[in-house]
Amino acid sequence: MIVESDIQDVEPEAWVIAATGLRDAGLVSADWLSAVDRGGKLEILLHLCAPGSGREALVRTVVSIDSPRIASLVSLFPGVNWHERETAEMFGVEFQGRSTTEPLLLRTPVDQPPLRRDSSLPERVDKPWPGAQEKE
Secondary structure (H helix, E strand, O other): OOOHHHEEEOOHHHHHHHHHHHHHOOOOEEEEEEEEEOOOEEEEEEEEEEOOOOEEEEEEEEEEOOOOEEEOOOOOOHHHHHHHHHHHHHHOOEEEOOOOOOOOOOOOOOOOOOOOOOOOOOOOOOOOOHHHOOOO
């Protein structure tokens, strides 16, 4: 179990270096990668583990919400591809060094990444509930 003291904070420029060092130390599986909007900044989080050993690490970096860019880790951990695509789509993070981050979950393009705090929720469309209509 990871606690706050187990989180390795790195500068965005050291993101790939930190991930490479952990991979070389035996944490060879990228379990998940995501982001958290902290209002004015985005935290990018990477969870690595060594399957079957119980060893794990959580790496965190902070990028500007105005220009959320970070190096891609796909060359180190090919399985992180899906996670980078989802994080790009949901938070607007640009993963540099990738050929593309094609949409993964949203069927139509959106103006603002939906999981960012500055994104407004779409207005609800009022539709009558079919079960509420009385039969004559």
